[in-house]
Amino acid sequence: MTEKLINSKPNGVLALILIELTIVLGIFIFIMGVGSENIFGIIIGPLLIVIAALTHAGLKVVKPQEAMVLTLFGNYTGAIKEPGFYFVNPFSVAVNPANHTRLGQSGDVSTKSPFLGAKSSNDNDCLGNP
Known part of the structure; x- marks a missing residue:
């Protein structure tokens, strides 16, 4: 399956x-x-x-560093990766494929990096004790 990006400009305010x-x-x-x-x-x-x-129901908000995967009656329709306020098909559902087993989950997919590049702080004395 290939990824379809929805590249429309955020038009949720006009739709609202x-x-x-x-x-x-x-x-x-x-x-x-x-x-x-x-x-x-x-x-x-x-x-x-x-x-x-x-x-x-078609008004969707995508926060910074998040993405939204949209499905319409179970079929993949596209993904929104840019933050903004969008209007999509009211019957499409935001799905988080990484967390599909949790109940009450958010439909947003986080694009934050899990590794921030910082080394763990380990302060040991000269004998190696923490």
């Missing part, structure tokens, strides 16, 4: 603004539909609110 505007529009359409007893507004308003609420 559009989602919130859709929720406000849905509330407005519903209120206007109830006020005028219009069946169109009574149905479309809550439908817009539900669709916008479902798309909130």
Whole structure:
């Protein structure tokens, strides 16, 4: 399997603004539909609110020195390695393949180096005692 990097720019803020505007529009359409007893507004308003609420699941945050592996219904769709606020497919799931057996795990993969390059501090006296 080859790695597919998702190289899109972080566009989560724009998506968040559009989602919130859709929720406000849905509330407005519903209120206007109830006020005028219009069946169109009574149905479309809550439908817009539900669709916008479902798309909130597509907002993902990648922290510095972390990566995110995305799968859609179990199939690998790509990886995000750059930090930022992203909008991806709302049905895709962030998976951490290194920790797949723990319950309640984070979907983020740490890219931090486990070795910081520092020697262990060992202060011994002239007889070799610590």
